[in-house]
Amino acid sequence: MKQKVPEQKLRELLSKIFEVPLNAISENASPDTIETWDSLRHMNLVVALEQAFNVELSDDQVVEILSYKLIKIVLQERGVEFT
Numbered sequence: 001m002k003q004k005v006p007e008q009k010l011r012e013l014l015s016k017i018f019e020v021p022l023n024a025i026s027e028n029a030s031p032d033t034i035e036t037w038d039s040l041r042h043m044n045l046v047v048a049l050e051q052a053f054n055v056e057l058s059d060d061q062v063v064e065i066l067s068y069k070l071i072k073i074v075l076q077e078r079g080v081e082f083t
Helices: 007-018 039-053 059-064 068-077
Strands: 003-005 080-082
Touching (some): 003 007, 059 068
């Protein structure tokens, strides 16, 4: 079942996890552009995404989501539709 979610919710979640201003979360956000994106915060991100969007990510997806664009793609594959 698809769930419609404002894309702002994803941006706010990343901003909170990585402790960066909301405007630092662009389409190109990744460990290369966000200094605080380390392995520990990446795992915090996985847990937060699973809780916020009521999805379960596979091990492959956990490794795959290394940019804002890839996070969106994986969530869309899990039935999240961004508005």
